[in-house]
Amino acid sequence: MSKSTAEISVVLPTYQGDTSDELEQAIESLADQTVLPEELYIVKDGPLTNDLELVIDEKTNEFPTTIQTNQIDENQGLGNALRIGIENCSYNMVARMDAD
Numbered sequence: 001m002s003k004s005t006a007e008i009s010v011v012l013p014t015y016q017g018d019t020s021d022e023l024e025q026a027i028e029s030l031a032d033q034t035v036l037p038e039e040l041y042i043v044k045d046g047p048l049t050n051d052l053e054l055v056i057d058e059k060t061n062e063f064p065t066t067i068q069t070n071q072i073d074e075n076q077g078l079g080n081a082l083r084i085g086i087e088n089c090s091y092n093m094v095a096r097m098d099a100d
Helices: 020-031 050-062 078-088
Strands: 004-014 035-045 067-072 093-096
Touching: 004 020, 004 078, 020 035, 020 050, 035 050, 035 078, 050 067, 067 078, 078 093
Parallel strands: 004 035, 004 093, 035 067
Antiparallel strands: none
């Protein structure tokens, strides 16, 4: 059975307090869905750990047409990260996903 896509953006904020294992599991769980979003928009809320950056780089290489990222210079909190993600998504229908 092949997977279909829908014109949906998923906003996924992450910050240095998240673990790389949980972030990877979150992205994989999205990739395992029957209907995939057209876009996964990852908002990096401040500087991230090297392990988190590595997961994002690996998954962006694996899903280059799906994953978009946005870097915020310093951590400003979840509300701001979500606002930035929603403002920059490509689709009108937006879902929110946690990195843990």
